[in-house]
Amino acid sequence: MMHFRKRLKNSPIYHLECLRRMLRILAINATLPRPARHQKRRGIKIGLLKRGGIGDWVLFSPALEALRNGLPAQDTEIVVYTEARTAEIARMTGLADRIVVFDHHAARKRARVRHDLLSGVRREAFDIWIDADISRTSIGDAFALASAAPIRIGYAASALERCHAQIERRAYTDLLPDVTGKVHMSVRFDRLLRHTIALASSRFGDGNACDRTDAGRQSGLRRHTxxxxxxxxxxxxxxxxxxxxxxxxxxxxxxxxxxxxxxxxxxxxxxxxxxxxxxxxxxxxxxxxxxxxxxxxxxxxxxxxxxxxxxxxxxxxxxxxxxxxxxxxxxxxxxxxxxxxxxxxxxxxxxxxxxxxxxxxxxxxxxxxxxxxxxxxxxxxxxxxxxxxxxxxxxxxxxxxxxxxxxx
The missing domain is CATH 3.40.50.2000 (Glycogen Phosphorylase B;)
Known part of the structure; x- marks a missing residue:
């Protein structure tokens, strides 16, 4: 099966499909409102895409806690985009300032739903966008591109996700090496969000932010012992x-x-x-x-x-x-x-x-x-x-x- 998949990914049909998907994402982006000029403001506004299942959110919560407390609490707004099935556990963490629930299937299949969703992301004028999904997806790439944030962070496409590699230079400003299957998922999430803290500290001038991961708000999941x-x-x-x-x-x-x-x-x-x-x-x-x-x-x-x-x-x-x-x-x-x-x-x-x-x-x-x-x-x-x-x-x-x- 693996050898068949490798042969498929070297076929002309596969490359044409990659090109079609890349052009589609770029066309979607072209229909969105023009990016708002990032005005000087106090604080950092972060948009974060996190889907997956409940278990993925349990694994993700310590890393989100580190992000929440690694940046100035009074000056950081975190907006989480997730699906209905994980909205409850996202709220239980108590670590997001806002939670936007969207229908991934509808966003993929219905142009109006997708346009309204991504237009809303564009109007937020995020300073940082983070793709924290388990794997790269076309809708995740579209989110990152639509955000137009000065810093857009995700994981580089793996060997089995070469379609996404075609667009990642446009969609993301910073990519971490794919480590799926090499480290525990909690470590993978922690690396992603601590990299975000380092970038935010460098870009927005809070040199002490990285030292404050043990203070402030705790995940609400920790009360269950x-x-x-x-x-x-x-x-x-x-x-x-x-x-x-x-x-x-x-x-x-x-x-x-x-x-x-x-x-x-x-x-x-x-x-x-x-x-x-x-x-x-x-x-x-x-x-x-x-x-x-x-x-x-x-x-x-x-x-x-x-x-x-x-x-x-x-x-x-x-x-x-x-x-x-x-x-x-x-x-x-x-x-x-x-x-x-x-x-x-x-x-x-x-x-x-x-x-x-x-x-x-x-x-x-x-x-x-x-x-x-x-x-x-x-x-x-x-x-x-x-x-x-x-x-x-x-x-x-x-x-x-x-x-x-x-x-x-």
Whole structure:
């Protein structure tokens, strides 16, 4: 599959498509209002694009906190552009002065929606624009170009994003090397926003700004800390964004059953509304322990509180994994190897463990699996061979070791 993709990217059709996309973005930009002259004013106005999922925002919040406190609080305005599904967690951080919610799909497909959105970005007259998305996208490039900010920061296009490389010199003034798959995503975000602090300090003359990352406002997510030392709650979060990332439901039920029996725990199964059938199936198999299925019946704030008050969290590779690490809750995550370095490979902590395939030689494949694929939605080898017994041994260690505090 990877070799096919490389051949595709060397084809004339691919280069014509890149040219079409580049011309389209430039044409969109030409229809926008002329950039406002950046008047001298006190303070710095920052526009920031951050989409992704809830887990991405959990990973992003420490870096946003560093940006918030690395610049003069009274003189800095941060405006975050995000989608409806992450608007709640963006508000929970308490780190943005304004949050603009937009429909990414509508902006891509409908010219009037896209024009109104990007015209609004242009009229803001930002001093700095930051593309903090997980990967480069055409709409992200269009945002950066539309902002016309004196400083426009993002990540350089990777080898698999050569279309975006065609326009990045126009869209961005500063690009950091792509490090996806080489460092943990929290480190990637931290580098991006600390680079922003350094540029802002140099450009706008606050030489001491970089030294003030430990003062001022904290992310609102930090108020959720582990309180479950004497709790009897076992939270199970089995669902992810894709079936191939889900550890089998039967194994979650078997693991939950063993732990509930050995430690007198009550399982509570959580997830989104679309995960209700999966969660209900697991809860039904744990009925003898008083299991509850709360899928689709809790807010995001409720989920943070529930995880923070649990004795143990069992999770797939999804947002609850990151919430567990942040809150300091003893957390066992059943993970694949596809994006291991970017997401699952947190710095060592007594309260956090991952159950994964012992042979990690093929990890970080980004879903270009080198092993035979049984079916499109089937677990890949790295996750399919994670057994209940090995996961149970890790869970027992977590129950004995205690917490290590919240993620710094």
């Amino acid at each position: 582990w309180q479950g030392r004497d709790s009897r709650i076992l939270v199970i979060a089995p669902a992810t964004s894709s079936p191939i990332r889900n550890w089998p439901a039967e194994r979650f039920a078997a693991l939950g059953s063993a732990l509930s029996r050995n430690h007198a725990l009550q399982p509570i199964v959580v997830g989104d509304t679309e995960d209700a059938a999966l969660c209900a199936r697991i809860a039904a198999q744990l009925a003898e322990f008083g299991a509850q299925c709360l899928a689709g019946r809790h807010s995001l704030d409720d989920l943070f509180d529930l995880i923070g008050n649990a004795r143990l969290l069992l999770t797939s590779e999804s947002a609850p994994m990151h919430i567990g690490y942040l809150t300091g809750t003893p957390t066992l995550a059943m993970v694949s190897g596809a994006d291991f370095t970017s997401y699952s490979n947190y710095p060592p902590a007594r309260h956090f463990a991952v159950a994964s395939h012992p042979d990690r030689s093929c990890f970080d494949c980004r879903w270009y699996c080198v092993h035979p694929i049984v079916a499109p939605d089937a677990n890949r080898k790295c996750l399919a061979e994670v057994e209940v017994e090995s996961a149970a041994a890790l869970a027992e260690l977590l129950l004995q070791s205690g917490p290590s505090g919240t993620h710094p």
